[in-house]
Amino acid sequence: MICLLTRTGAGQEAAVDYAMQIRPILSNACFHCHGPDADTREADLRLDTPDGLFGVRDGEAIIRKGDPGHSLLVSRIQTTDPDLQMPPADSRKTLTDEQRQLLIRWIEQGAEWKQHWAFVAPALPDVPGGSVPVPGGNEIDAFVIQKQQEAGLKMSPEERPAVLVRRVFLDLIGLQPTPTEAEEWVRKLTTSSTPLSAGQTVNPVVWRDLVQHLLNRPEYGERWARRWLDIARYADTNGYEKDRPRTIWPYRDWVINALNADMPFDQFTIEQLAGDMLPNATVDQRIATGFHRNTMLNEEGGIDPLEFRFHAMTDRVITTGTAWLGLTLQCAQCHTHKYDPVSQREFYQLMAFLNNADEPLMDLPDETLDERWEQNQQKAEDLLLHLADHWPVPDQVTVPLLSATASVDGEQKLTQDADHVIQVRGVNPETAVYTVDLKPENLPFDHLVLRLLSKGNNKGPGRTAHGNLVLTDIELWQVLEQPDSQAAQADQPLLRRIPITSVQASVEQEGFPAIHCLDGNASTGWAIHGSAGVPKAAELRCAIDPTQLQAADRPVLRVVLRQMHGGKHTIGAFQLVLTRQNATEDPTQRREKLVNSAFEHWLEQERANAVQWEFLQPVQATSNLPILTIQDDASILASGDTAKRDDYDVRFSAWNRPVTALRLEALPDDSLPAHGPGSTYYEGTLGDFFLTELTVRQNDQAFAFESATETYSKNRFGNANVSAALTFDGDVQTGWSVHDRQGERHVAVYILKEPIPAGQPIDLHMVFGRHFASSLGRFR
DSSP states (O other): OHHHHHHHHHHSOOOOOIIIIIHHHHHHHTHHHHSSOTTTOOTTOOSSSHHHHTOEETTEESOOTTOGGGOHHHHHHHOOOTTTOSSOGGGTOOOOHHHHHHHHHHHHTTOOOOOOGGGSOOOOOOOGGGSOOSTTOOHHHHHHHHHHHHTTOOOOOOOOHHHHHHHHHHHHHSSOOOHHHHHHHHHHHHOOSSOOOTTOOSOHHHHHHHHHHHHTSHHHHHHHHHHHHHHTTOOSBOOTTTOOBOOOHHHHHHHHHHHHTTOOHHHHHHHHHHGGGSTTOOHHHHHHGGGGGOSOOOOOTTSOHHHHHHHHHHHHHHHHIIIIIOOOGGGGGTSSOSSSSOOHHHHHHHHHHHTSSOOOOOOOOOTTHHHHHHHHHHHHHHHHHTGGGGSOOOSEEEEOEEEEEEEESSSOEEEEOTTOEEEEESOOOSSEEEEEEEEESSOOOOEEEEEEOOSSOTTOSBSSTTOOOEEOEEEEEEEOOOOHHHHHHOSSOOEEEOOEEEEEESOOBTTBOGGGGGSOOTTOOEEOOBTTBSOSOEEEEEEEOGGGSOOOSSOEEEEEEEEOSOTTOOBSEEEEEEEEEOOSSOHHHHHHHHHHHHHHHHHHHHHHHOOOOOOOOEEEEEESSSEEEEOTTSOEEEESOOOSEEEEEEEEOOOSSOEEEEEEEEOOOTTSGGGOSBOOOSSSOTTOOOEEEEEEEETTEEEOEEEEEESOOBOSSSSOOOOGGGGGSSOTTOOBOBTTOTTSOEEEEEEEEEEEOTTSOEEEEEEEESSSOOOBSEEO
16 A cells, blocks of 8 residues: 555656745745845845746846756755855755755746735636535535545534534524524424435425525624624724714624625625715615724824824725735835735825725714605695784774875974884974874775884883873864865865774873873873883774765875873874775785785895895915815815814905905815814814914905804803804914804804905915814815
8 A cells, every 4th residue: 555655656746836835935935035025135136926036147047947957046045155055044044955855846847836826816626526425415515525535534423403403593693593493493304205315314405494594584694794894893982092982883784784685795895995986876885885984083182183094094904905805914004015915105005095085974864754854844834834824814904005194283393104104303392283194095994093103212102201192182084075166265175074983092091091082172181101111102093983984086084183281292103004894805815915924024124134245256275284175156175184273274366345344154064074064073073163263364464353243152162152253362272163063054254343455365364273173174
């Protein structure tokens, strides 16, 4: 038997494999001086590449395939001359006789060079025996059996069904079967109409069903995802000193779901490295890029954020090499790799590739969002449907007035606005009589309303120091139409007294009820000093019998207000309104008119009070570190790295008129942490900023601010005040921030002490800084 084996080995000499047998010898003895590291390379000779290994040096081949006698490598490893011997004695590396003979045999066999097996794409080998040797097994069993036979081993007897069930549960999902599950599967595996082969204890068909059942369970992905998550350095917290929680669990779930869906590995790779760059990337594909967001994050106050960003970038390079290349790239962070073909330059080239992206937070769709959106839409529709109910239809509607003409019996001056509000100015006499001619659009009407208003006297509608007044009599007359001949001869118009049947007041002073202004007695009257003092406004409703009015094409009514009490208790401002019973107008239409009228009235007031702002157009934006990009809407977006202190310098084009105030808008953006408007991504509130100083100059001349206001401000740290007014106090420890209101637009308005002249560019300088990076991400 021994002789036979020896003769077989001599007759069929085993082929020497470069990758498995030769490269390890060269790597240990030669690559230090003749390998990938340019810093230690001698004689500009590389033996780790085919070009170097089979090259020519001084007319002599380093290795001549099939001819070791004419190979320089062989002569150098065999010589005893210390000046020529390789490896040299001072390298403290030696070759054994066996290694020398192996090198010679490799050259004799043709010196076939191969890539390291790690760089060679695996190929499917032929199945030993050409078939599956185990009933219910697969091709892998053939390789196992072949090796067993070569080693003189054989299979152990198949275990009991209960043991097999427990093993496969633990293997595939990492959990033991419950007693009920174990009993059920044991029963299925052992109860079969199909006869079992020799040595089999379970039905192979049912066994495949069990395996498929476990592969389909969600626990399968949970068990096996942890191995990939370890490579991806997944964690639920940031690490380092504070070790705060992070919300990256959707990436964990993505890996689990990918394994449960049996996602192809090429897709698994592409989505994790560049899922966000795929056409029409889905939310899941963007979540997959969380692979490179698993780096640790140091939020300690004393750190340099750029230093730890560098650590994060190197971690991404190293993890990429570990996960997908199977290489220890971290060696090349400090020097060219001693063993693997990775130079230090290539390490930082890959790092530059991974370091060119921002790191925004991503809002994930809430599974309940659609349902809540529908609920809110329905709620909004209900509110709109009942909005008009807040403007109930009044019993009385106003009769439109074409004009109102007022006169007095003294030296007072009367003014009137567009709503026919009459204000009395000038001398305040002891007594007074006001006469007002009203021209209504049409007849009839059934109420005359006197509204007393506070204008010019913040104490009340009266002209006394305390705002009170006394109306002794109110009279209503209709000016009748006369023939032209009679009108020309008459000095006074023809009047018809319209009786006032009753009165009702919003407030009455004790002893001065409203009814007294109908008794014709100059010593009595209506006053408005009630239990709560003099009101700012009061109303007197006078009812009339509309049948007493005569039809007329151009009706004119005269109202006489007599104030004969004395003591200057006269009216300061008032309005006369005619109303009639609302009997014909549709209530729904009336409510809608009231709603629209109220909104239009508010809108007109807001427009009248609104300040007209115009955008300054930035023409240049620079900073110490962040990249400032001018947007089409005249805003500026910051991206890239930020420091603990960032300085922004922005030049705006010349304005065509003097600038008296500046409005700074802090704008949200999806590219910023928590949608901005700030760039803070650690330690402070995500998406916040801290503007410490703001200055404006023109031609190197500084312009001072008089005051500043903001729509919102809040400090996260301590109780110190923050506001826009603190951004020009010269103290970099104070400033403006918007803690708790991220993702919103915020505005600060700066009032200048002196206008900035027109015609020259305007320069704005902003300083941001805290014990963490806190710059503004987007602004205008």
